[in-house]
Amino acid sequence: MRQFKDNLLNGLLWLSAFLSVAVLVMIVGFIFYKGFGLISFDFIFGDYSPTGGGGILPMIVTTIYTIAISLIIATPIGILAAVYLQEYAKQGRLVKVIRFATESLTGIPSIIYGLFGAVFFVTTLKLGMSIIAASLTLTIIVLPVIIRTTEEALKTVPAAYREGSLALGNTKLQTLYKVILPSAMPGILSGIILSIGRIVGESAAIFLTAGTVAAMPESIFSSARTLTVHSYLVTQEAGDIELAAAIGIVLIVLILAINLSATFISKKLNKATNK
């Protein structure tokens, strides 16, 4: 009986693993199979044409804009916030409140961020449906990610580094930017790269704040589409699965590159600091 139960469970383990791998291979396979025919130089670097054909350059540019703007704002704030929580704050009520807020922000679904962005950035601050409104919304979305990963990175810096630097007469601030931040850099960088992944994959919040204009954005105050929103819209409006899948290939390659560079950078920097 026990033998039978063991065999049954063992079988279920193999079956589940097989199912997971099969389904995930199927998804990636499907996207590449469906979309590969459309991939060409003109597709990636060509301007969009509303009559069909045309490329996805405007969506790539919009995606890059959103990444750049939200990181420029979220990275310094996130790092300094983490520095406060790890290096400066007395562990007490205030830190608990800040941690609770940061954790709660992580759990909020992106459609709620979208609602907030649509009424606060788009309407109240009068930014209109625009790249800047979407980027500010994305800033709030990635802020907790950067804070948490930076905190983890700061935790790994040995206390001896701090003590050594302070003993040499450095002030707290000097210790921070000469000793602590450089040695926490690999962790901080992988946090930033994780955030890029999050921004690239986001759709609902951008859909409600950047709008759906399919053209090369004139400025960051124009409404525009990111890659994910474009992929959604061509599926929903035109049922163009092949185009959606081709955009999917670009997205997957992008995510792959982001992940690989994260691994590469943290390995490289880890080596450098361990020397």
Place this chain on the structure above:
Amino acid sequence: MSIPTTNHTEKIGNANKRKYLLEKVSSKVFLICALLSVFTLLLIIGFVFYKGAHPFVAGGYSFVDFLLGTDWVPSEDKFGILPMIIASIYATIGALIIGVPIGLFTAIFLAEIASKRAAKIISPAIQLLAGIPSVLYGVFGLAIIVPFLQNTLGLVKGQSLIAVILVLAIMMLPTIVTVAETAIRAVPKTYREGSLALGVSQIGTIFRVVVPAAKSGILTAIVLGLGRAIGETMAVILVAGNSLIVPTSLTDSIRPLTTNIALEMGYAAGTHQEMLFATGIVLFSFILILNFVLARISAKGGN
């Protein structure tokens, strides 16, 4: 002789003063950055609740009718979201029933049974899939799962509750597998050795020693997967069908809470828009309750 010395000390004194000032100012700047997340959270909650509560506080609408009403016809001033609440609950529970056991068993397989070489290839691949934009899962669902259901079940419309459940279950798999695998791998080797030495079989060891020891990490995996499922919007729109009915069967077309917001926010104004914020409050409350319940469970598990 004495004059330059005073000057010198004065200079040092000034430099020190500046240093201290800089220290003081910078620590305040750090504090402000940290408080910014508290501030944005309050701002988000404030805005969503203010907008969403307005029709009930000032407009004379009944919140109970809003929650329990089955008709959503904005043009006729009818705002009932019961069908969407039920659709969201069914879709999430369904995805959990399918996604959690498969994801968990896959994680156990990778951590305990698979050869090192196989795990080294499969685990990073699954990790990568957790980062794929969720829209693509929706595209896959619409192109493959929906026609498949249509053909095998003979449905008029393949977009249905079951399609949503399958897409969400697939979407949560990578998250659950990755987080649970890490938790299982973190269980000390001595636990396994002790159990095996007592004559317990490998499978028995896994399910009676290793999995219980990794309980809190596994719960986190489930929470993260659940969070992704309940908040997912764009992928769900593509496969849900958007019918405003209380679903009574797996093949009914549905409209969950999230998709209601995304579909109508673009053109809604006035009370209609405020009702979408109220829909957001309901979604928000779900997630808060969920987090609270799971925090309680994991706190108990920790003891």
